[in-house]
Amino acid sequence: MPVDHATSARSLAKLAQQVPSLPMTFQRINELVTSPRSTTTQLAEAVGSDQGLATRILRLANSSFYGLAARVDTITQAVSLIGTRQLRDLALATAVLDLFKDIPGTALDGRSFWEHSLGVGSANRLIAARCGERETERHFVAGLLHDIGLVVMAQQMPEQVAQHLATAATSAQSLSVIERRELGFDHAELGGAVIEEWRLPPAMAEVATHHHHLLTTSRYAKDCAMAHLADILVEALAYGSGGEAVVPA
Secondary structure: OOOOHHHHHHHHHHHHHOOOOOOHHHHHHHHHHHOOOOOHHHHHHHHHOOHHHHHHHHHHHOOOOOOOOOOOOOHHHHHHHHOHHHHHHHHHHHHHHHHOOOOOOOOOOHHHHHHHHHHHHHHHHHHHHHOOOOOHHHHHHHHHHOOHHHHHHHHHOHHHHHHHHHHHHHHOOOHHHHHHHHHOOOHHHHHHHHHHHOOOOHHHHHHHHHOOOOOOOOOOHHHHHHHHHHHHHHHHOOOOOOOOOOOOO
């Protein structure tokens, strides 16, 4: 039965709008980062207002990811050493992980899914660094969020997602192809719509939308290509699972 594209477009929009808003703490941090008049002190105060976020930011700042010579003891130090945009991206990553920590087990293996997402984020950061990109943290977050549409599907339509995953496992078809055939859109399109709904940077929306089907004419074609490669590498390494039964071509 052919998919009604008008209906599929409405379904896509409806699913994107049903996603919860990002926490107020992140929204405040985002406002401060994008404002030319904000100060490091204001940003540190915003992060410090969320104890869980502050703890994770300090833990990350002191991790081997950054390899800093001195121990970071305060959020103000973390902002100064890591940078405001990178701090915003780390805050976004933790906010999203909190928002989607509960994935229905019948539809998607949550642990395996987040292993895959973290793997793609890490691989994307490394690829970006090799390509000479300066703000590699945003590439980590773009990789982390690349499959966010699949989480939304698993929460909103768990039975259909379980069926799609089963079909992918037995037929060796791409999950994206199955979704498009059954729904008229795939998790990549939905992920892009969700990121747009959150008013996050357009590059992140483009990466989510096109990480399976590259759009070379996009302004963010390089970002999409790096995430596409990161996704394939992590699938090939079998580090977690993004729902694909075979390594993409």
